[in-house]
Amino acid sequence: MCGIFAVFSSSRKPFAGKKCKGRFKKCLREIAYDQSSKQRHRGPEHTGIEVLESDGVAMVHERLAIVGVYTGDQPFRSDKGHILMVANGEIYNYLELSEKIREKRPSYKPKSDCSVLIELYEDHGVELFSYITGMYAFALYDEESKNILLARDPYGIIPMYFGRDREQNIWVASEMKCLVDVCTEIEVFEPGTMMFGPVKELKKKRFFNPDWFDKPLRTHTNLTLLRETFEKAVHSHLECEVKFGCLLSGGVDSSLVASIATKIVRQTDPDFKLETFSIGLEGAPDFEYSNKVAKFIGSHHTEIHFTVDQGLDCIRDIIYKLETYDITTVRCSIPMYMMTRFMKSKGIKMVLSGEGADEIFGGYLYFHKAPNPEDFHHELVKRVRQLHLSDCLRANKSSMAWGIELRVPFLDKEFVDLVMSINPAEKIPGPLNQFQINGKRSHGPRIEKYILRKAFDGGSYLPDDVLWRQKEQFSDGVGYSWIDTISEYAASHVTDEDFAAAAEIYPINTPTTKEAFYYRAIFEEMFPGDHCARTVQKWVPRTDWGCSDDPSGRKQATHTAHKKCKTDV
């Protein structure tokens, strides 16, 4: 994974942007290099730049090499030379795609997984998206037609921001920090969409629009198919030329990923031991379960302990790195941020994780309060469509802060499509649901993510008490005192007087607690202006279903048993 940056001058003249006001006038190449330096943590290994002086176009690529380690430096140029591209992400089906490309061009060899995007563009134009599975954001420029193509994957696993300055020049970057001092408009690039056309007539178009966005479908659960499709997804996510590991919170999602990955690699390497990692405060509930899983799957497991103070130290860093002031995201990201730093120090460059399962299966505790399957489905769709502002943002930016690539097999295109097409009546959790699986009707209470657990039942994947474990919110799992302490600590910085003026100071997304106010104030220092504030969205459960608006598991009323509202990774 990497960081990408591109600037397209609106006048096609050598760029004379805002950053030229210093003592020396900067050339386009310097402007691009400097702006992109703010996201250089995403690509610790190489910086590549291409400048098309006469078109006023520059592209920068900060590289973390995972696939095509020796051949994949970017920006890429097409064989004929007129197409230039920078891409961030992984195209998981690139070997298959390369085969297809070779039917037309027998000598074709991909330089890395992302390099196929150029050939696909040459062959299919903007229809290329239907061929690729993966996580990606890219910027492409066709020097002949002068067309720009920008795009982001269906769920926004990979970040991208889009901005314009006063002169209507267009700026694109993986992280907002590269744009904040040059652009007067900034927006989050919408997942599953592209922008295409010449610089002055860029048109936005959605290329990802599955039927289940609008209405629930009625497919019956097929547990065999569910299992096989997920195994296939994990398999494709293992494509990697460097040392990798797996996050292991001991919750069902990450544990399944670790178990399946181990089984797959052992088919070719019977002695394989997966590197697994978990993090928590001393005595955290997650450790007990992650140790169980580690023993069960025979992984090489590392427990990372942190202290509350070490966690609190990271607040500013995390707001800067993640570019958010959402309280859930800030609280949950800190342990992950510390964990990926440790992993990096052990030589790990890629890590598998369990994000996305809660959104597609309905794993959050507040889903127990869904009034009916229809509403349940629409809420899932909303969660899935906001992943890029919450869990995907957290996962990507907390790991990329240290130059580690994080992959999320639950968000595999085919798998999400399968799960989201299932009749929501068969997925909804609750005390008295009637549901139907493999044609049989059953009654009775149903745990969240029932069908996922059921698909891997039988004892060969995970021990029963892990497979059927009730959820811990990620940040509850690391130790119950974490949430309480961080919210008290954050709130202690804010006076009653300041807080009383919250609506005046922050008319957009006004903070409703002192904790939120504190994160917002830090964010505002680093990313001033309404346009930056608008890029953030708050993660809240459905208060109209009777949930507390604090998403922490233990603040949810339904938590009384052993249930928690948000979940582990």
Ligand SMILES: *[C@@H]1O[C@H](CO)[C@@H](O)[C@H](O)[C@H]1NC(C)=O
């Ligand atoms: C369920 O999926 C499996 C695997 O794809 C398939 O072989 C089987 O026929 C399916 N069962 C039903 C009832 O459709």
